[in-house]
Amino acid sequence: MNNWKISLKNLIHKPLYAFLSIFSLSISIGLLLGIQQLDTSIQNQFENGLGTIEMVVGAKGSPLQLVLSSVLHIDNPTGNIAYSEVAKMKKNPLVKEVVPISYGDNYKGYRIVGSTLGFAKVYNANLLEGREVENAMEAVLGNDIAQQSGLKVGDTFVSSHGLTENSIEQHNESFKVVGIYKPTYKVIDRLIVTNLASIWHVHQHGGHEEQEHDDHEHDLQEADDREITAILVSFRNPMGLMTMPRNINANTDMQAALPKYELERLFRFTGVGVKAISWIAYIILLIACVTIFIGLYKMVRERAFDLALMRTYGGSNFQLFRIIGFEGILMVLASLFFGFLFSLIGLHFFVNLFKSQFQQDIILTFSTDQMLRTLLIVIVISVVSIVLAITPLLKMNISKILSDEA
Structure with a gap:
């Protein structure tokens, strides 16, 4: 043995x-x-979910909450800010790209985010099928949502108010699926992306303004009283990263948060x-x-x-x-x-x-x-x-x- x-x-x-x-x-x-x-x-x-975002601007509150809600989409927003701030920020020579986002509704627990065509570029998301949003009440699905919901290009769905699934506060208008993104393994995979006009429309802030491919927000700038949830910003050089957040926090009624810095703080805790x-x-x-x-x-x-x-x-x-x-x-x-x-x-x-x-x-x-x-x-x-x-x-x-x- x-x-x-x-x-x-x-x-x-x-x-x-x-x-x-x-x-x-x-x-x-x-x-x-x-x-x-x-x-x-x-x-x-x-960290992978940050995409090209270097700064996020939103309503005053917790900077970590602003990052979690508007960048990673796992928390509630701190509030709304005026849409007119987008045009002001675009004029800053230190800013490379400005992407406004607005949200507050969901479909079966998945957030519906209104933005511009620049939102998909932040996450380097490309279409698997269909096309990008051109008109109000059109939507492109993240890959995870398309697989789990069974929705296809051409289908319609009705959104619900709030960020958690419910069937009590459903809106009357329905969205039409016009595209599906390829998997990116980033936050956009679990988002439903539409344009800002759609978000404003379902909340009775206005009608169906039809927009062109690269000028989603151009026709909407006329309404200065409209609001968005946050602005995603990337800079041309490090000088913008060093000066703009401090200036916004000190001299405006908004707050600027740096996603990488806030996540590092979170990971330290x-x-x-x-x-x-x-x-x-x-x-x-x-x-x-x-x-x-x-x-x-x-x-x-x-x-x-x-x-x-x-x-x-x-x-x-x-x-x-x-x-x-x-x-x-x-x-x-x-x-x-x-x-x-x-x-x-x-x-x-x-x-x-x-x-x-x-x-x-x-x-x-x-x-x-x-x-x-x-x-x-x-x-x-x-x-x-x-x-x-x-x-x-x-x-x-x-x-x-x-x-x-x-």
Whole structure:
């Protein structure tokens, strides 16, 4: 019988010890891999969702809320601002592109965003089929919505007031689907894009102004009393990024927020929680390794007579090391397998929870360096525990052990 079979039989004869050791080590591995991968994936998802947006301008309030609501579309807006501000901002020589957005309605929980043709360019979104919006009450679907709703080019749908799904406050007018975007894996995949005239029309702010391709907002500038939710801005050079936000915040009744800066602040706050969970996982890891050490050390002590007999029949220290060491290695290998399994189950749960809360899929991103570093830490601590447990074999007094048992 080879050493692997002997070690496996030893574990089977100690089911409670084996279960506790493997379970605790698996939990720690699953927590470490899962929380690190989830944190990396969410950060990449949010940063990727910024597109070319360098500044967002909206109503006074929380700058983080402004970014989450108007850039990532996972929060409520801070309020509205005058549409006339768009024309003023376009005249600034530091500004490269200005994209106004307006929203407040949804279809089955998916936000309907009114904007210009520049909105799709922000996310580098191209049409899969159909055409861009040309007239009021036309819409182009993000790829996720097209797949999940079953809507096709030519279909119509009725929007509801608010940003969450409801059938109580439905509008009378229906939108017509004129196009579907290719998947971008950005926020636009889960948005329904129309023009500003459509948003104003369904809220009884005016009629159906027909607009041309590149001049969506041109005919609408006549109505200075109209409002939008926010303005997405990109700059020609870093000078705009350095001066404009401060000027807007100090001298206007609006606020300017920098998406990258606000997300970095957000990740600093969430990073505290990630570190706390990681430390808990490391503590569980240490407890698991101590359990393995105690179990193996106890086994060496209890089976000292059997091990001493093996030595008298020609067994070497290395052979004894392998019998005991393989038992620990089997537990570590089983823990790695179940740890990966637990992390996948946990990630699947959180991805579905995130999707149900924010109508957004998370693309899981594997950080190979981080994963290898975590696995190396687990293996090193486990191996140290195993080595410490079998070192008494080196000091074993064979003649004393045999005489005591005789």
